[in-house]
Amino acid sequence: MDEQRVVQVHLENISKSFVSRKTIFEAVNHVTIDVYKNEFLVLLGPGQCGKTVLLNMVSGLETPTDGKVEFLNSDSTDVGFVFQKTAVFPWKTVMENVELPLELKGVPKEERRKRAQYLIELVGLKGFENALPKQLSGGMKQRVGIARAYCNNPQVLLMDEPFGALDAQTRYQMEEEILRIWEQEKRTVIFVTNNIEEAVYLADRIIVLSKCPATVKEVYDISLPRPRDYVDPEFLRIREAIEANTDLAL
Amino acid sequence: MKKNRSQARDIMLSVISILLLVAVWFLVSGSRPDFFPTPMATVERFIRLIEKPIMGVSVFGHVLASLRRVMLALIASIILGIGIGLVMGWNKKVRAAINPILMALRPIPPIAWIPLIILMFGVDEFPKVLLVFIGSFFPIVMNTMSGVALVDDMYLKVGKIYKAKTWQMLRHVVFPAAMPTILAGIKIAISSGWMVVVAAEMLSSRSGLGFLINRGRDSYDVALIMVAMILIGVVGALLSAVFTLIERKMCGWMSKE
């Protein structure tokens, strides 16, 4: 697998600083990352270290002050985004939320409904097509967010601490679910978290970021077979190795 | 079950308090019925009003005349208020340009406009509708503006990620997100418009509830004044109840918290 890795997104020495009044605040500092096609990449970093800013630059929401983001081997720069807080629209039903990216592109109703229906079933929300978000639990809302991110069929999925606000049990369940969904619909995933256990459970590769401004600190390849077990000795060994090496004081 | 019971209790309490109010009215009016008519006399006056129109217009015609003025003005202030508020909330430059004007005009009560408007437009239908418009426009424009300006950044990000064009952003994100605030503004506008129309009709008019009050004053018909006042209260309450239903229908997606 290793020898035929194809680069999908290339971050070339990107930095981002914000200027306010007379102070310059550096959020991301000289980050170079190659993201490989269909890998599950986890960016692990402490709170407020610039993770969201980094993802925003990949998505094109923000432009780097320095360096560049390149999409390779793909004719589109479309990304799917799963947000930190559930950014599911409360005024739209599950179906309307999921089909939105295609609706914005002007895809005819029948076609986009078909795609949305497939994705709703993929994320396990069959039967809730016409439900409003207020009727859904936190975990279900995040499922809607995941289905929406898949909708316009992007090559790259960006996930910004999607399970950060969930209770522990739901979180474990969703970690399992996201892997099941990703196995079924392989995409390049960049998943941000500040939770080491979650990172080791999910990742093909973990990139540890430093405190603000974010820089690349360590890279770990995680070759444990899936499904992984949180209490497996090898799992714990990797987890402790990362813990010992990083400062994730939250 | 529980809900039904507490609902029944609430209705009972409302009935009791209305009965109490009528009882107090009885007591107070007993001493000088010519000066302050009893509830019975007021009801009699109401029935007589149904049978005998004033100025060739039945009592319901007068209610409708007032309602019509309010509706015309509301349509105008909803269209203009939402339109201008949307642009102001969306575009900081437009807001900076227009906000000072609104801030200065808003504190001027509709009543203060009356002389100017009469001098400019006379005492026809239009000036009355214009007055109601002045009374109802500001809450709508202000609420729309702040509703639009305060849309959660997260929602806008979703639109941007999926490359929404400006009109799509407004239609799918901004407008629905601001809808509860906009509707709250319209609700204020309805009640303030209903108050202003009565004032406008008391100046000069041949129809409407404000006109009935004037007529009562001129012919020393206090019962007629009472009838008109009660109608103003009841119709105003109905208007706001109907609008609350519309509001609930349109914003049913909001969670209870």
Ligand SMILES: Nc1ncnc2c1ncn2[C@@H]1O[C@H](COP(=O)(O)OP(=O)(O)OP(=O)(O)O)[C@@H](O)[C@H]1O
């Ligand atoms: N538009 C902006 N202007 C100024 N400063 C900003 C802006 N966006 C982010 N920042 C700052 O950059 C820093 C990093 O923010 P970011 O949201 O990327 O952190 P994070 O790692 O995602 O944090 P969290 O774990 O809380 O999600 C923060 O201190 C934040 O205040």
Ligand SMILES: [Mg+2]
């Ligand atoms: Mg963040």
